[in-house]
Amino acid sequence: MFYKIGVDVGGTNTDAVLINNENHIIAKTKQTTSLDVSSGIEKAIRKVLQQAKVPTEAIKYIMLGTTHCTNALVERKNLNRIGAIRIGLPASKAIPTMSDFPEDLKKLLQKHCYMVHGGYEYDGRAISDLNEVEVKECLRKMKGEIESLAITGIFSKINPDQELQVASWAKEILGDTVKISCSYQIGGLGLLERENACILNSSLQGVASRMVKAFKDTVDHLGLSSQLFIGQNDGTLMSLEQVQNFPVLTISSGPTNSIRGAGALSKIENGIVIDVGGTTSDGGVLVNFFPRESTLAAQIGGVFTNFRMPDVVSVGIGGGTIVRFNNETCTLGPDSVGYRLKEKSIAFGGNMLTLTDFFLAEGKLDIDDSFKKNIIKEKIREIIAIPYSQALKQVKTNIQLEIEKMVDKLKTEAKDIPVIACGGGAFLLPKEIAGASKVLFPMYMEVANALGACIAQISSEEEIIINTMKDDENEEMEKLLKNATIILLKNGAKAKSIKILTKVSIPLAYLPSAVLLKVKLCGDLAQ
Amino acid sequence: MRKITIEDLEYISLGSTILGTGGGGDPYIGKLLAKNAIKNYGEVTLIKAAELNDNALVVPIAAFGAPMILVEKLFSGNEFYSAFEIMESYLGRKIDAIMPAEAGGLNGVIPFAVAAKKNIPIVDADGMGRAFPRLEMVTFTLHGISVSPITQADEKGNKNVYHTINNVWGETLVGATTIQMGGSCAIGCYPMSGNQVKKAAVHGIISYAQSLGEAILNAKKHQKNPINELIEKANAIKLFSGKISNITIKTEGRWNKGICEIMGLEEDSGSKMELDFQNEFLMAKKNGCSVAITPDLIVLIDAENAHPITAEAIQYGTRVIVLGMKADKQWRTPEGIKLGGPEKFGYSEEFVPIEILNA
Numbered sequence: 001m002f003y004k005i006g007v008d009v010g011g012t013n014t015d016a017v018l019i020n021n022e023n024h025i026i027a028k029t030k031q032t033t034s035l036d037v038s039s040g041i042e043k044a045i046r047k048v049l050q051q052a053k054v055p056t057e058a059i060k061y062i063m064l065g066t067t068h069c070t071n072a073l074v075e076r077k078n079l080n081r082i083g084a085i086r087i088g089l090p091a092s093k094a095i096p097t098m099s100d101f102p103e104d105l106k107k108l109l110q111k112h113c114y115m116v117h118g119g120y121e122y123d124g125r126a127i128s129d130l131n132e133v134e135v136k137e138c139l140r141k142m143k144g145e146i147e148s149l150a151i152t153g154i155f156s157k158i159n160p161d162q163e164l165q166v167a168s169w170a171k172e173i174l175g176d177t178v179k180i181s182c183s184y185q186i187g188g189l190g191l192l193e194r195e196n197a198c199i200l201n202s203s204l205q206g207v208a209s210r211m212v213k214a215f216k217d218t219v220d221h222l223g224l225s226s227q228l229f230i231g232q233n234d235g236t237l238m239s240l241e242q243v244q245n246f247p248v249l250t251i252s253s254g255p256t257n258s259i260r261g262a263g264a265l266s267k268i269e270n271g272i273v274i275d276v277g278g279t280t281s282d283g284g285v286l287v288n289f290f291p292r293e294s295t296l297a298a299q300i301g302g303v304f305t306n307f308r309m310p311d312v313v314s315v316g317i318g319g320g321t322i323v324r325f326n327n328e329t330c331t332l333g334p335d336s337v338g339y340r341l342k343e344k345s346i347a348f349g350g351n352m353l354t355l356t357d358f359f360l361a362e363g364k365l366d367i368d369d370s371f372k373k374n375i376i377k378e379k380i381r382e383i384i385a386i387p388y389s390q391a392l393k394q395v396k397t398n399i400q401l402e403i404e405k406m407v408d409k410l411k412t413e414a415k416d417i418p419v420i421a422c423g424g425g426a427f428l429l430p431k432e433i434a435g436a437s438k439v440l441f442p443m444y445m446e447v448a449n450a451l452g453a454c455i456a457q458i459s460s461e462e463e464i465i466i467n468t469m470k471d472d473e474n475e476e477m478e479k480l481l482k483n484a485t486i487i488l489l490k491n492g493a494k495a496k497s498i499k500i501l502t503k504v505s506i507p508l509a510y511l512p513s514a515v516l517l518k519v520k521l522c523g524d525l526a527q
Numbered sequence: 528m529r530k531i532t533i534e535d536l537e538y539i540s541l542g543s544t545i546l547g548t549g550g551g552g553d554p555y556i557g558k559l560l561a562k563n564a565i566k567n568y569g570e571v572t573l574i575k576a577a578e579l580n581d582n583a584l585v586v587p588i589a590a591f592g593a594p595m596i597l598v599e600k601l602f603s604g605n606e607f608y609s610a611f612e613i614m615e616s617y618l619g620r621k622i623d624a625i626m627p628a629e630a631g632g633l634n635g636v637i638p639f640a641v642a643a644k645k646n647i648p649i650v651d652a653d654g655m656g657r658a659f660p661r662l663e664m665v666t667f668t669l670h671g672i673s674v675s676p677i678t679q680a681d682e683k684g685n686k687n688v689y690h691t692i693n694n695v696w697g698e699t700l701v702g703a704t705t706i707q708m709g710g711s712c713a714i715g716c717y718p719m720s721g722n723q724v725k726k727a728a729v730h731g732i733i734s735y736a737q738s739l740g741e742a743i744l745n746a747k748k749h750q751k752n753p754i755n756e757l758i759e760k761a762n763a764i765k766l767f768s769g770k771i772s773n774i775t776i777k778t779e780g781r782w783n784k785g786i787c788e789i790m791g792l793e794e795d796s797g798s799k800m801e802l803d804f805q806n807e808f809l810m811a812k813k814n815g816c817s818v819a820i821t822p823d824l825i826v827l828i829d830a831e832n833a834h835p836i837t838a839e840a841i842q843y844g845t846r847v848i849v850l851g852m853k854a855d856k857q858w859r860t861p862e863g864i865k866l867g868g869p870e871k872f873g874y875s876e877e878f879v880p881i882e883i884l885n886a
């Protein structure tokens with residue numbers, strides 16, 4: 001028997017679960033996220049270890065889901081000094097690097113951006129050859145001034161050779177301490193979006209290294225020798241080494257984790273998951289135990305990238321949502337007291353009326369240190385100008401309407417489908433929702449995200465453009481699948497568990513005989 | 528005559544996406560290109576066709592190629608200037624003004640980059656009033672104006688001039704060499720006199736695109752509903768309101784063909800709409816009956832914010848509104864219908880104007 005611990009660090013809470021090798025939850029906890037993050041993680045892990053009473057050497061894996069990198073980007077904090085080289089002249093000159101970055105981020109990052117000759121056509125021919133003198137001149141200008149370097153070449157997804165060549169010259173001139181990101185490993189087709197992702201990745205490498213070190217130290221400190229993983233945006237895992245190389249891929253792992261966790265808790269394969277937090281309710285769609293992905297370009301910290309993020313619809317309904325009565329009409333939020341519930345809301349002696357106050361007053365949940373039901377009711381009555389029962393009815397009707405609108409937006413077919421509630425604020429959700437065949441409140445729903453981190457799999461994705469006049473499509477597809485499988489195995493997947501998630505061939509409009517092949521595989525962690 | 532600022536470009540590029548009727552290439556890249564050019568070379572003057580001398584030389588400049596290539600192998604900028612310069616040297620005279628060939632999609636904004644650099648005006652007119660997938664599908668063809676000489680240039684510096692026996696051959700030959708150039712290039716085509724522009728173009732289309740963009744983006748400022756503002760400004764017919772329930776796409780030859788199914792909501796609850804597209808939306812059927820047919824414009828917009836949705840960005844579950852807009856009157860003549868109507872795209876249905884289909 002062995003065990004896994006999943007930890008999810010959110011803005012408000014740090015959740016953890018401890019599960020056995022059959023994915024059954026043995027222990028769970030919810031702790032307040034600490035300012036230094038790692039002490040919150042340590043507390044959460046310590047708590048589940050105490051509850052579960054299992055030998056520490058049986059904890060084989062610890063998985064972490066974190067918004068660390070997202071926050072660093074949004075707050076523009078602790079970003080690396082970067083350099084960026086785009087390989088593709090004379091093509092692409094008219095739209096320089098960072099053309100559409102928000103001004104503040106551009107200011108921070110743009111000091112060393114260079115464009116050099118090179119790049120490939122879609123069919124693999126070179127647009128121009130690399131010019132060693134030109135590239136090395138750029139590299140010398142950066143020497144001593146940057147901590148990491150982003151290299152992006154036109155159609156490097158078709159042929160990465162030029163990116164790799166520039167990377168090796170960069171090592172020669174800049175030394176081993178400068179971290180190098182090559183775009184072909186980071187994003188899909190679409191030069192600007194891939195370049196953007198590559199630059200963000202470079203800027204996050206310092207943050208990621210410190211986070212990885214803190215995570216390792218925390219686990220060491222607890223006397224655990226488990227293997228450590230961090231969750232990425234598609235619901236799969238990365239080793240700590242990978243995280244330091246590709247930190248940008250950890251962005252937005254949160255919604256994915258709760259959607260997958262809710263699926264596992266309810267054993268529902270297809271449905272809608274609503275994760276109610278302190279500030280918002282986030283709805284996503286579960287398709288075969290994976291989140292449905294958005295087709296729109298994802299913006300991270302105001303920058304367009306081509307990552308596929310889970311398709312999430314949010315409404316401003318959460319535990320801390322502020323309730324206001326204007327004359328006789330009630331409005332919910334969209335603002336929230338967030339993590340300051342215990343100082344600001346009425347039930348804890350504050351002066352803000354929140355959704356949590358109503359549900360405490362109704363005895364639908366218990367939180368330590370809150371006033372008694374009747375006292376809360378009394379305090380609500382003091383604030384509002386209408387009878388309590390009428391106010392409660394309005395609050396519930398508003399929630400019902402907003403949630404039903406959201407469910408309707410998420411649904412793609414007319415038929416009713418199951419809705420799964422999760423998150424710390426799930427008590428807010430109505431028991432019946434129009435458009436839902438049933439509403440499930442599975443056990444442990446409040447820690448679905450930590451479970452999601454825990455059950456995450458390993459995945460790999462590959463794409464290539466082939467020429468059907470030259471290449472055999474089936475053969476190329478087989479090759480692609482084989483490559484993806486090799487990467488999966490290298491990253492620790494169990495051979496027998498490998499499944500094909502996506503396998504598509506898309507002929508390209510206006511380009512006769514050019515076909516884009518794409519595969520995505522996933523597998524369980526080998527044991 | 529008026530100056531076009533970077534702010535105007537935001538509106539124009541959104542309006543161009545609407546006129547793109549789902550195709551025409553996403554103007555995002557074109558907008559960045561034009562913005563950078565205006566930043567570097569200054570604002571652009573937009574003139575009405577009526578302000579042109581009858582013997583002025585006007586040349587449409589356009590991007591030509593596969594949408595997928597345009598987002599990976601970005602423009603150098605020089606290919607457009609080259610196409611322009613070869614045309615001048617080939618014809619042995621200065622170009623007095625440029626114009627878009629296709630105001631819908633990417634090519635609605637590209638000419639601004641050239642006009643900024645060359646410091647010449649843009650004519651507020653195009654040859655489509657929308658987007659179409661082929662070079663010969665312009666109102667110029669209806670007036671017997673030749674696509675040739677066509678000038679072509681790629682980012683590497685390769686250049687070409689074509690004289691084709693008719694406008695269809697222009698598409699065929701330029702299409703073939705574009706693939707060898709790596710899937711994208713710039714062209715100058717349909718060199719015209721001021722007099723010809725006055726007769727053969729779709730007029731006021733850039734200002735119209737801008738007004739559509741303004742209707743959407745400014746609605747919020749005036750606390751109005753962007754969809755109603757757009758419908759009013761475009762004199763559009765609301766064909767359907769619903770939610771995307773299915774998408775099937777396949778590529779046949781050079782075109783992406785697909786069907787987008789929409790499940791009705793609100794007043795259309797219980798009904799179903801099918802949108803056919805081949806890059807652009809060509810046919811809208813409600814419960815099996817045609818309610819809009821090319822060359823009339825079929826525009827798919829997001830019900831949340833009234834922003835247009837291109838065919839490759841259609842997403843399951845999006846709440847949408849389908850609008851029908853009248854094509855320019857030149858497309859509604861027998862010759863116009865032959866060139867841009869349903870038969871050209873392999874449909875057996877006959878063209879009936881949307882106002883009659885929805886009377």
